[in-house]
Amino acid sequence: MKPLSGGCLCGAVRYEIDGRPKGSVAHCHCSMCRRAAGSVAVTWLTVAPDQFRLTRGALTRYASSAKGARGFCGTCGSPVTFLHADHPDELDVTVGTLDRPEDMPASLHIWTTSRLSWLHLDVHLPEREDDADPLL
Ligand SMILES: [Zn+2]
Ligand SMILES: [Zn+2]
Secondary structure, three states: OOOEEEEOOOOOOEEEEOOOOOOOEEEEOOHHHHHHHOOOOEEEEEEOHHHEEEEEOOOEEEEOOOOEEEEEOOOOOOEEEEEEOOOOOOEEEEHHHEOOHHHOOOOEEEOHHHOOOOOOOOOOOOEOOOOOOOOO
């Protein structure tokens, strides 16, 4: 299987994901993702950390909470990864930075308690009020 690939807006950071992603694709509605990306929701693909490989550049890291670390391009600012200390076996990658996001449709919504009332996105998908992943 050809690895999934992606990168930031400016191209300074490029990555590949080896094998089949281990987790789900989720629209996150939490307020921290919203601010970090400047977007009304952020769609994450969950992979095992050892599936993710940088092929160019490096990620700048920001500790957005005591346990959460966000990786982004230090040049153009594209958000790329999220890692939570309580879930070291899961790395979230922004679907929006994939070269072929069309191939990774979302399967659920998370943190729906923070969802914007006027956002109507994939309304047929299951919802969770937090980030617990029912598919793992
Ligand atoms: Zn960049
Ligand atoms: Zn979030």
